[in-house]
Amino acid sequence: MINHQDRLISALGLSRYYGERCVVNNVDVVLRKGEVLGLLGPNGAGKSTTMQMLTGNLSPSEGEIQINTIDLLDEPIKAKQQMGYLPEQPPVYRDLTVSEYLHYCARLRHIPKAECRRMVAYASERCGLQEVSKRLIGNLSKGFRQRVGIAQAILHNPAVVILDEPTVGLDPIQIREIRRLIRELGKDHGIILSTHILPEVQAVCDRVQILNQGKTVFNNTLDGVESLEKVFFDLIFGADAVASEEVAV
Numbered sequence: 001m002i003n004h005q006d007r008l009i010s011a012l013g014l015s016r017y018y019g020e021r022c023v024v025n026n027v028d029v030v031l032r033k034g035e036v037l038g039l040l041g042p043n044g045a046g047k048s049t050t051m052q053m054l055t056g057n058l059s060p061s062e063g064e065i066q067i068n069t070i071d072l073l074d075e076p077i078k079a080k081q082q083m084g085y086l087p088e089q090p091p092v093y094r095d096l097t098v099s100e101y102l103h104y105c106a107r108l109r110h111i112p113k114a115e116c117r118r119m120v121a122y123a124s125e126r127c128g129l130q131e132v133s134k135r136l137i138g139n140l141s142k143g144f145r146q147r148v149g150i151a152q153a154i155l156h157n158p159a160v161v162i163l164d165e166p167t168v169g170l171d172p173i174q175i176r177e178i179r180r181l182i183r184e185l186g187k188d189h190g191i192i193l194s195t196h197i198l199p200e201v202q203a204v205c206d207r208v209q210i211l212n213q214g215k216t217v218f219n220n221t222l223d224g225v226e227s228l229e230k231v232f233f234d235l236i237f238g239a240d241a242v243a244s245e246e247v248a249v
């Protein structure tokens, strides 16, 4: 018998139409405890649309979504409490200090006042922000701003964390640190990571789901996969396509 209890996200039969056009077509997304899932696909494949549906920012035309067994469409507020989200542009306020901003986020999350300090300290520590807690966010490097974005996503200790392109625009050292952080967080939370960077997926993800033209074309672990790039190009362009390192994905 299949055990569904370990599913942090169970999104089944998701479709989304814009007018007549189906941009996400009968996609299932399942995330289990302790798993980092990479969501991949070329431009326009339907990744953002799927993530917007999973985060409750866009209604699916068809399908059902459960977050930690709570139905997102029936109980959106309760379901969203189970989730943290880092959009591509971190939703940070440049004129606040890191500490002020995280306390503000804690209040938005309705974390009881007595708990706020502890939760802010927890998120700051996990994201390596203690040293910059009194600094204005606007004066931080992009890597640290990204950490602040991740900190607000894990502040309420959600079961599920969804990260959209978390390392875009970072330098190689910052990228390595953020990847390490994602792997760390993946042990306690389920994580969905959307990215165009294939080596990033190989570095941090336990499983990969590739979308193309709104459909799932690959959904598996990377065990035994030597080159995700080859798998990706074969799926998107057909097995005869020559995967060229010059092609930007």
Ligand SMILES: Nc1ncnc2c1ncn2[C@@H]1O[C@H](COP(=O)(O)OP(=O)(O)OP(=O)(O)O)[C@@H](O)[C@H]1O
Pocket (backbone or CB within 6 Å): 018, 023, 041, 042, 043, 044, 045, 046, 047, 048, 049, 050
């Ligand atoms: N509001 C909208 N109205 C009409 N079409 C839309 C809308 N939003 C997205 N689309 C279309 O849906 C398709 C999927 O878009 P989506 O942004 O989900 O792709 P993506 O995989 O995230 O791409 P990228 O990697 O470029 O961000 C695209 O063809 C896009 O043009």
